Amino acid sequence: MHTSGGEFTADQVIVASGGYQVPIIPRLAERVPAEIEQIHCEQYRNADLLPAGNVLVVGSGQSGAQLAEDLHLAGRKVFLAAGDAPRCTRFYQGRDVVDWLQDMKY
Numbered sequence: 426m427h428t429s430g431g432e433f434t435a436d437q438v439i440v441a442s443g444g445y446q447v448p449i450i451p452r453l454a455e456r457v458p459a460e461i462e463q464i465h466c467e468q469y470r471n472a473d474l475l476p477a478g479n480v481l482v483v484g485s486g487q488s489g490a491q492l493a494e495d496l497h498l499a500g501r502k503v504f505l506a507a508g509d510a511p512r513c514t515r516f517y518q519g520r521d522v523v524d525w526l527q528d529m530k531y
Contacts (some may be wrong), residue, residue, distance in 0.1 A: 426481070433504055436478025438463045451483065466492055472499035481506060487515075 426433045438454075438461060448465045457463055462476055466488045472495060482493045485507035493505045515522055 433481070434479060435481035435504060436461065436476060438481045438483060472496050472501055475501075479504065484508065 479502045481504045483506045
């Protein structure tokens with residue numbers, strides 16, 4: 426990938442875009458060479474399922490951020506492509522925001 430910040434490469438690409446288990450695959454994915462493994466976040470189970478190498482995670486919502494963190498903690502070099510997804514505090518008063526939403530019946 427060529428950006429204003431330089432050139433980046435990845436051996437795998439995880440697409441974590443879309444909301445509420447409805448994948449959105451960017452049209453750019455069609456132009457990624459076939460030898461680069463691409464999966465959507467709904468297919469991800471753990472870092473061991475991906476071939477060795479750097480990973481580009483496309484989408485910085487909760488799924489993308491969680492996958493990037495999981496891959497980083499597994500020792501992978503991870504690039505996170507961030508968009509304009511809304512942000513919220515992940516933890517509040519020692520609890521995960523999803524737990525709070527569940528308690529509020531959201």
